[in-house]
Amino acid sequence: MRHLIESRQDRPTDDPIFALNREANERRKNGESIVNATVGALLDDAGKLAILPTSARAIREVPEEAWAGYAPIAGSPDFLKAVLDDLLGSSPKLRASATAAATPGGSGALRHAIANWLQPGQAVLTTSFYWGPYLTLADEADRKLQTFSMFGSDGQFDVEALDRALGEVLLHQDRALIFLNDPCHNPTGYSLRPAEWREVVKVLLRHGETKPVTVLLDVAYSAYGATDLSAMLHEVEPLLGKVGLLLAWSASKQFTHYGLRVGALVVCEPDEVARARTAAALSYSCRGTWSNCNAGGMRAIARLLTDPALKQACDEERAKLAAMLRARVAAFNALASAKGLKYPRYEGGFFVTVFCAEAQKKAAELRDKGIYVVPTGKGLRIGLCSVAEADVPRLVDALG
Ligand SMILES: Cc1ncc(COP(=O)(O)O)c(C=O)c1O
Numbered sequence: 177m178r179h180l181i182e183s184r185q186d187r188p189t190d191d192p193i194f195a196l197n198r199e200a201n202e203r204r205k206n207g208e209s210i211v212n213a214t215v216g217a218l219l220d221d222a223g224k225l226a227i228l229p230t231s232a233r234a235i236r237e238v239p240e241e242a243w244a245g246y247a248p249i250a251g252s253p254d255f256l257k258a259v260l261d262d263l264l265g266s267s268p269k270l271r272a273s274a275t276a277a278a279t280p281g282g283s284g285a286l287r288h289a290i291a292n293w294l295q296p297g298q299a300v301l302t303t304s305f306y307w308g309p310y311l312t313l314a315d316e317a318d319r320k321l322q323t324f325s326m327f328g329s330d331g332q333f334d335v336e337a338l339d340r341a342l343g344e345v346l347l348h349q350d351r352a353l354i355f356l357n358d359p360c361h362n363p364t365g366y367s368l369r370p371a372e373w374r375e376v377v378k379v380l381l382r383h384g385e386t387k388p389v390t391v392l393l394d395v396a397y398s399a400y401g402a403t404d405l406s407a408m409l410h411e412v413e414p415l416l417g418k419v420g421l422l423l424a425w426s427a428s429k430q431f432t433h434y435g436l437r438v439g440a441l442v443v444c445e446p447d448e449v450a451r452a453r454t455a456a457a458l459s460y461s462c463r464g465t466w467s468n469c470n471a472g473g474m475r476a477i478a479r480l481l482t483d484p485a486l487k488q489a490c491d492e493e494r495a496k497l498a499a500m501l502r503a504r505v506a507a508f509n510a511l512a513s514a515k516g517l518k519y520p521r522y523e524g525g526f527f528v529t530v531f532c533a534e535a536q537k538k539a540a541e542l543r544d545k546g547i548y549v550v551p552t553g554k555g556l557r558i559g560l561c562s563v564a565e566a567d568v569p570r571l572v573d574a575l576g
Pocket of ligand 1: 216280281282283284307357362394396425426427428429434438439
């Protein structure tokens, strides 16, 4: 008797990245010298999880009754206000039109976007290189994923490919939802420049005149970008009221507490009635999935975002981590370009992808040398977030 429904019979048993990470850790434990560039979290140069001490302290200081009680379904109001102020503070126009719901990390925000901005069977559109769980999230919600070629022959973001793909999607669907992960795109490391955003916005506005088009900005890595998020927000302001504008916000990386599962889906909708409908739809989705989020986590993050002394302490501690990461990126860029490795413009962030035709084969060869990277199909994802600066030469040498 097969009790599990047909579509769930052959689900993969293990996330491939977690499996590689486990193997790397086992070999290291057995005394081998391993470079593990598979981890999606920021590690210090000694290989330990980098944690903002002030985040950890604020979490410890949350009273036990705050952990124990249920949170409001859509999230604690003070947490949601703090997120909106933090994220959209530089853009009064976007801030005035925003509503939000708490989600377990940015992942939950992506989940709510798929469920509320696409019909079952429709496809999310994203870049040809993308974070694997985009597909899992779409599939789990009975939606599909379609991609457009991320880079043109000049190595820059391929706005024309986006234009073509969006036109194609809208031939078959009555609406479109586009996921764009920026800055510090996972897995390529690419960050769009303001001029590139301007072109993207033009394309979205043009298609948005024909059918409902919504863009979700996945800003999970924004705290580690080469430039401030305000430049991007300034560029996307013209979308307001014409193209649906969503942001997936996450505390995982910004506050180095990945397991706390604190995030939010932010929606910018200038029409008051539509905004109230959106808030109701999101609240309903929360109730119908995880019910409500981590109450103690929201309490701690709200405090970190609003208490001036704690905010400043976090900013200073994070700046040190960002500098550590930047030193690895600089070392990688210097060595990799000298070696002629092909990879996109990489100005910061957790990951970079080195283009490689036979990624699986190359990743297996690297594993034999004790170097763990993630084959993505069209390249090798290198998590510099988990590689000590001193190991970058060995890594680049093996990649060449
Ligand atoms: C591109 C991207 N988006 C969103 C997330 C969401 O992470 P979380 O659910 O921990 O906030 C991640 C995490 O690795 C990511 O890489």
